[in-house]
Each structure stands twice: as structure tokens, then as C-alpha cells.
Amino acid sequence: MRFSLALGLGLSWLLLQQTAAAPPVRISIEARAQQPGELILVTVETEQPSSVTGTVFNTEVRFFPTREPTVWQALLGLDVDLQPGEYRLDLKIVTDSGVESSETRMLQVAPRAFATRYLTLPKKYVNPPADVQERIRREAEEVRRIFSVASPEPVWEGQFRRPLGGKVISSFGKRSVLNGQPRNVHAGVDLRAPQGTVLRAPAGGRVVLAKELYFAGNSIILDHGLGLFSQFAHLSTFKVKEGQLVQPGETIGLTGRSGRVEGPHLHWSMRLGNGRIDPMSVLWLLSDGNRARPRSKAISEFSNRDPFVR
Ligand SMILES: [Zn+2]
Structure with a gap:
């Protein structure tokens, strides 16, 4: 009797677990x-x-x-x-x-076919002299370390927007041939931007790098949180410092032609963890502020000012 009661209780507990499972x-x-x-x-x-x-x-x-x-x-x-x-x-x-x-x-x-682009650049950027090899290695390591740490909290909220108005002049994923030599994939987009164009944060973020790099020239990396990063290259002027929290649309720099470039433009690349991703795919997905709805303590410190609205 006691046994069957225990069995019955056990069975109904199991059933409950299954319905709740x-x-x-x-x-x-x-x-x-x-x-x-x-x-x-x-x-x-x-x-x-x-x-x-x-x-x-x-x-x-x-x-x-x-x-x-x-x-x-x-x-x-x-x-x-x-x-x-x-x-x-x-x-x-x-x-x-x-x-x-x-x-x-x-x-x-699904597979995606990427085009090839041919660039003609100063020799020091295609076959860098021996005395800058150490600097290049050190900078690559510094950037790799930044991307390897994902902030546990989102630092952005709402929609992503273009950092400036210029159209795409070199798309994401092209295979680069520099002075006739095949090189790395172009892991960003190039936007048309005459020297000195105002560059705005595409979304909220923390400035985790603002310095001159050998290839990328004057560069800014924004940490949007959760492993999502934006990098901007070839700037002429910095308007932010490392450690600073920036609001969406805030001016962070002016574009230029520093580093390995043929002429002035903005290079914008994005990462999600180890994934090098097309900023245009981020805009497609996150320019609708209602699609991704992160809740963040850091964001509540931001004001409601919207610098895009003039
Ligand atoms: Zn580029």
C-alpha cells in the first residue's frame, strides 16, 4: 500500500515534470x-x-x-x-x-561570391620595410586582444545608422590585389568621404582604441557590447579619447587619408566575436530599432538627445 502510494506519487510527479518539461x-x-x-x-x-x-x-x-x-x-x-x-x-x-x-x-x-579589387599603393604599405615589421606585429596583437574581450552588457540601444552620408565605393569581402600581389580580404566597406568629413558614432559605444596604426592610419574602435565592435580607419582628426562613452550620432572624428590608402575615404569594419561582418548587414538588421531590443544599465545613463535630428 505504502509502496503503491509512493509509486503513484512518483508517477504523477514524473507526469507533472513531463507536462512542464x-x-x-x-x-x-x-x-x-x-x-x-x-x-x-x-x-x-x-x-x-x-x-x-x-x-x-x-x-x-x-x-x-x-x-x-x-x-x-x-x-x-x-x-x-x-x-x-x-x-x-x-x-x-x-x-x-x-x-x-x-x-x-x-x-x-550559402556561398557568396566576392569580387576582386586591384589597388596601387606606396611600396612601404605593400612590402613594409624590416624596421616596421615589429610595430605591425605589435599593433595586430593589440587589436586582436581588444576584439577577444566581449563586454557582457550591451553598450548600444536602438538603431544603428550610417556614420556619414557618402556612398559605398568599395564593398565588403573583396579580395585585394595590391601592386599585383594577392592579399587579405577587404573586411569592411569604404565610404566616399572627402578629407575632413564629420564621422558620427553609428550607435552607442565605448572608445576602446583611438590611435595611429601603421596600415589603418588614425583609427577608432568602438565597443558596442556583447562582442560587437566598429572600427574606423584613415581618419585625419580624433574627437574622442580612449575610455570615453559615446552616444549614437556623436562626432567621433574627421575622415582623412592616413595609413594605407589610395585617397581619402572612410574604412568602416565591424566584428561580432571572431566574425568579420559587413557593416551593411548590421545596418540592414539593426537600423530598425525595434528588432534588437537589448536592455542595459549602461544605456540608462545616456540622455535622449538625438544628434541625427536637425
Ligand atoms: Zn577599406
């Missing part, structure tokens, strides 16, 4: 395209307040809370050199009452 979850994956160089937004919506974790490409996916307690989001970056194919996105959802469930989605990364 898989609360309905809605998962959406948004992107301009699932191709190398694209940013992807994952939204997980649950019935009850929950927390969400995940993995993709053998690394942790950093989910962030939104203004709604039942909605979590994450950004994924498909590196420009990512092999096309199928990739698993594994998600674990734990409700605040402790019920766990897992979900898997497959990312179908």
Missing part, C-alpha cells in the same frame, strides 16, 4: 542573408520568464535580456571566410521555476 518556445532567426560576412539575430520567446544559453561554431552564444522578461536575443556573426554549409545552433532554455528544455536550429550558410 517543454513549455512552448518561439524561435526566430533574422538576417539579410545566411552567408559569410552577415550578422544574424536570434530571438527566443518563451511563455514564462526564462534564461537562454546556446552554442554555435563550438563557441558560446551570448544571449542578452530584452525589455520583456520572456524574450531573449543573441547576435551571431558569420565570418567572411566561413565555409558555406550547415551549422548547428544549440539552445538551452531554463524557466525561472527551473524547467529545462533544449532546441536545435540549423543555419544553412
Whole structure:
């Protein structure tokens, strides 16, 4: 009798666990395209307040809370050199009452054909002299270290916008041939910008680098949080200092032609973790401020001033 009561209780507990085991979850994956160089937004919506974790490409996916307690989001970056194919996105959802469930989605990364660009540059930028090799190595290491640390909190909120009005004069992902020698992929976009054009922060961020680099010239790196970074190169003037928190649309510098360039323009590159991504894919996805809705303590310090509105 006691045994069957215990068994009965155990069974009903199991049944309860089973009915509670898989609360309905809605998962959406948004992107301009699932191709190398694209940013992807994952939204997980649950019935009850929950927390969400995940993995993709053998690394942790950093989910962030939104203004709604039942909605979590994450950004994924498909590196420009990512092999096309199928990739698993594994998600674990734990409700605040402790019920766990897992979900898997497959990312179908399609191939993307990138054009080739031919540039003619001063020799010192194509085959740098021996005495600057050490400087180049040191700067590459410094930048790599910056990108390897993802701020746990978003430092931006709302929409991303173009940092200046000029059109794209060299698109993302082109294979570069410098003075006849094949080189690295062009992991950013070049925007038309006469010398001295005002450069605005495309979104809120923290200035994590503002200095002259050998190839990129006068450069600014903004940390938008959660592993999302913007880098601007070839500037003439800095209007910000390292460590400074900038608001969306704030003037951060003036464009120029410093470093390895044929002429004045703005080079804008973006990263999400290890992924080198097309800033135009970020604009496509995040220029609608209602799509990604990060909730951040850092942001509440910002005023509501909107420098884009004149
Ligand atoms: Zn460029």
C-alpha cells in the first residue's frame, strides 16, 4: 500500500515534470542573408520568464535580456571566410521555476561570391620595410586582444545608422590585389568621404582604441557590447579619447587619408566575436530599432538627445 502510494506519487510527479518539461518556445532567426560576412539575430520567446544559453561554431552564444522578461536575443556573426554549409545552433532554455528544455536550429550558410579589387599603393604599405615589421606585429596583437574581450552588457540601444552620408565605393569581402600581389580580404566597406568629413558614432559605444596604426592610419574602435565592435580607419582628426562613452550620432572624428590608402575615404569594419561582418548587414538588421531590443544599465545613463535630428 505504502509502496503503491509512493509509486503513484512518483508517477504523477514524473507526469507533472513531463507536462512542464517543454513549455512552448518561439524561435526566430533574422538576417539579410545566411552567408559569410552577415550578422544574424536570434530571438527566443518563451511563455514564462526564462534564461537562454546556446552554442554555435563550438563557441558560446551570448544571449542578452530584452525589455520583456520572456524574450531573449543573441547576435551571431558569420565570418567572411566561413565555409558555406550547415551549422548547428544549440539552445538551452531554463524557466525561472527551473524547467529545462533544449532546441536545435540549423543555419544553412550559402556561398557568396566576392569580387576582386586591384589597388596601387606606396611600396612601404605593400612590402613594409624590416624596421616596421615589429610595430605591425605589435599593433595586430593589440587589436586582436581588444576584439577577444566581449563586454557582457550591451553598450548600444536602438538603431544603428550610417556614420556619414557618402556612398559605398568599395564593398565588403573583396579580395585585394595590391601592386599585383594577392592579399587579405577587404573586411569592411569604404565610404566616399572627402578629407575632413564629420564621422558620427553609428550607435552607442565605448572608445576602446583611438590611435595611429601603421596600415589603418588614425583609427577608432568602438565597443558596442556583447562582442560587437566598429572600427574606423584613415581618419585625419580624433574627437574622442580612449575610455570615453559615446552616444549614437556623436562626432567621433574627421575622415582623412592616413595609413594605407589610395585617397581619402572612410574604412568602416565591424566584428561580432571572431566574425568579420559587413557593416551593411548590421545596418540592414539593426537600423530598425525595434528588432534588437537589448536592455542595459549602461544605456540608462545616456540622455535622449538625438544628434541625427536637425
Ligand atoms: Zn577599406
